[in-house]
Amino acid sequence: MLKIEAVIQPAKLDAVKEALIEAGIEGMTILEARGHGRQKGHTEFYRGREYTIDLLPKVKIELIVNDDLKDKAVQAILAAARTGHIGDGKIFISPVEEAIRIRNDERGETAI
Amino acid sequence: MCRRAITLLVFFACFGLPSMAMAVAPDLGPSPPATQAQIAVLQQSIRDAQTSGDNAWVLISAALVLLMTAPGLTLFYGGLVRRKNILGTMMQSFAMMGLITVLWALVGYSLAFGAGNGFIGGFEHVFLRGVSLAPNPNYGGTIPEQTFMVYQMMFAIITPALITGAFAERVRFSSMAVFLSFWSLLVYCPMAHMIWGVGGMLNIAGGRWPVFDFAGGTVVHITSGVAALVCALYLGKRAGYPQQDMPPHSLVLSFMGAGLLWFGWFGFNAGSALNAGPLATSAFINTQFAAAAGAIGWVIAEWLQNGKPTALGAISGAVAGLATITQASGFVQPMSALLIGLIAGVVCSLMVFKVKKFFGYDDSLDAFGVHGVGGTMGALLTGLFASGAINAVFGKDASGHPNPAGAIDGNWHQVGNQAVGMGIGWSMAILGTLALLFVVDKTMGLRVSAADETAGLDLSQHNEEGYDLNS
Numbered sequence: 001m002l003k004i005e006a007v008i009q010p011a012k013l014d015a016v017k018e019a020l021i022e023a024g025i026e027g028m029t030i031l032e033a034r035g036h037g038r039q040k041g042h043t044e045f046y047r048g049r050e051y052t053i054d055l056l057p058k059v060k061i062e063l064i065v066n067d068d069l070k071d072k073a074v075q076a077i078l079a080a081a082r083t084g085h086i087g088d089g090k091i092f093i094s095p096v097e098e099a100i101r102i103r104n105d106e107r108g109e110t111a112i
Numbered sequence: 113m114c115r116r117a118i119t120l121l122v123f124f125a126c127f128g129l130p131s132m133a134m135a136v137a138p139d140l141g142p143s144p145p146a147t148q149a150q151i152a153v154l155q156q157s158i159r160d161a162q163t164s165g166d167n168a169w170v171l172i173s174a175a176l177v178l179l180m181t182a183p184g185l186t187l188f189y190g191g192l193v194r195r196k197n198i199l200g201t202m203m204q205s206f207a208m209m210g211l212i213t214v215l216w217a218l219v220g221y222s223l224a225f226g227a228g229n230g231f232i233g234g235f236e237h238v239f240l241r242g243v244s245l246a247p248n249p250n251y252g253g254t255i256p257e258q259t260f261m262v263y264q265m266m267f268a269i270i271t272p273a274l275i276t277g278a279f280a281e282r283v284r285f286s287s288m289a290v291f292l293s294f295w296s297l298l299v300y301c302p303m304a305h306m307i308w309g310v311g312g313m314l315n316i317a318g319g320r321w322p323v324f325d326f327a328g329g330t331v332v333h334i335t336s337g338v339a340a341l342v343c344a345l346y347l348g349k350r351a352g353y354p355q356q357d358m359p360p361h362s363l364v365l366s367f368m369g370a371g372l373l374w375f376g377w378f379g380f381n382a383g384s385a386l387n388a389g390p391l392a393t394s395a396f397i398n399t400q401f402a403a404a405a406g407a408i409g410w411v412i413a414e415w416l417q418n419g420k421p422t423a424l425g426a427i428s429g430a431v432a433g434l435a436t437i438t439q440a441s442g443f444v445q446p447m448s449a450l451l452i453g454l455i456a457g458v459v460c461s462l463m464v465f466k467v468k469k470f471f472g473y474d475d476s477l478d479a480f481g482v483h484g485v486g487g488t489m490g491a492l493l494t495g496l497f498a499s500g501a502i503n504a505v506f507g508k509d510a511s512g513h514p515n516p517a518g519a520i521d522g523n524w525h526q527v528g529n530q531a532v533g534m535g536i537g538w539s540m541a542i543l544g545t546l547a548l549l550f551v552v553d554k555t556m557g558l559r560v561s562a563a564d565e566t567a568g569l570d571l572s573q574h575n576e577e578g579y580d581l582n583s
Binding site for chain 1: 360425428466
């Protein structure tokens with residue numbers, strides 16, 4: 001089992017969600033987040049004063065998938081979230097030790 | 113055939129009936145001359161009709177001016193502060209609606225509009241003694257004096273509320289309430305008396321230096337704007353200013369506030385005619401023109417300077433135009449109002465962009481940059497552009513032509529009078545504000561503690577939060 005975390009542009013959330021469902025991913029968790037990578041924010045002007053807004057609104061998607069779905073999921077996110085501009089976000093993948101369904105104590109891959 | 117009949121009928125109606133009436137009139141005998149009593153009744157009903165019209169407009173105007181404080185100013189200022197201070201900021205203005213109303217009824221109206229001397233009114237109207245439902249010839253002779261009293265009350269409320277923009281996000285609520293209450297009595301009431309009160313030394317009708325201040329450019333905007341600057345300097349900057357970013361938390365709120373300010377300003381300026389006659393129309397139009405030109409002026413200035421036209425710039429420019437036209441609104445031609453608004457938008461934006469940055473003071477919401485600077489410019493520009501054709505303030509000559517009012521009519525002397533009024537406004541605001549700040553600071557303490565400032569005024573002053581995201 002793997003955890004795929006993708007930080008994406010908020011405007012791309014719907015496209016990514018649909019692409020993931022099409023790829024056979026059944027569950028996901030969405031978090032509204034703020035952050036920056038190399039993009040380093042933007043500047044805003046209020047009454048002539050310049051403000052640097054470095055933490056920008058982002059959406060973080062968390063998926064737990066079976067190992068065999070990894071490539072399909074990553075491809076789906078890449079295809080749907082990419083604009084080609086700085087600030088498109090990142091994908092992180094890490095192993096997951098156990099998954100447990102709270103309702104019936106089911107364990108492992110069937111619990112996903 | 114039919115047409116001929118109608119023509120005949122019309123001819124008869126036009127010429128036949130009156131001659132018939134003339135023919136039968138002698139039979140009724142001479143109509144009795146109207147008695148003195150009948151004439152008096154007619155005159156009274158004419159006066160009553162005018163009072164109804166004028167009173168309706170001034171009462172509505174009073175409500176409009178109150179709308180400028182809340183929700184106008186509370187939303188405008190509230191949106192400009194950080195999220196943790198919105199209730200604290202709104203409460204500062206709202207508190208004036210409570211406190212100044214009571215003070216005005218008890219003593220403020222008397223100090224402003226009682227006879228007194230050239231500087232301040234007397235005590236004859238404390239507790240509104242002698243302020244009746246009958247008109248007072250000195251204060252809008254066609255409306256009940258109580259209407260005048262309540263209309264002026266709304267001006268007394270918004271003036272200290274404007275100051276709160278200078279010490280936003282860092283003042284103690286209790287100290288603020290005490291400071292602004294006394295400020296109203298010590299600075300506002302004398303200033304209102306000098307310019308508008310009977311016997312005031314700056315009154316147009318018989319003052320030593322007749323100052324044109326139609327709706328309170330000097331009385332309201334100079335006093336509050338300059339007091340704001342003094343407050344900003346005395347209190348010092350907000351913790352973290354200017355290194356830390358403190359952008360407005362909701363320009364949407366500020367937008368609604370600015371719209372309500374603009375709307376309410378029609379009551380502020382056009383209501384100051386104290387009747388529903390043509391002068392109110394003139395002030396109404398000038399208000400609209402200056403607000404529009406102010407918004408355009410500010411936006412163009414910042415577009416050229418920073419590359420983008422901002423929403424905050426547009427609404428700030430409108431308010432600057434409104435503050436600047438206030439003094440001139442019932443004295444100038446519509447084209448002059450456009451020009452005054454444009455100047456206001458450009459100059460006030462430069463004050464806020466450049467001058468504030470240069471000196472480094474923290475006039476947090478630009479109460480001085482907009483109201484102080486706008487009011488000061490308005491005082492002088494009124495002297496330049498006042499037109500006797502709009503408001504024959506110095507009467508008319510033998511042939512019925514209005515005597516020259518401002519420099520545009522050839523009366524350059526008026527610019528001097530305006531400067532005297534402005535100078536007295538600035539002096540009163542500086543001295544009164546400094547004295548009161550000093551006393552309140554030494555006895556109560558003006559600023560919140562550093563911890564309270566970090567927590568925000570909502571929590572530290574009121575035990576509330578404007579935005580409870582958990583409920």
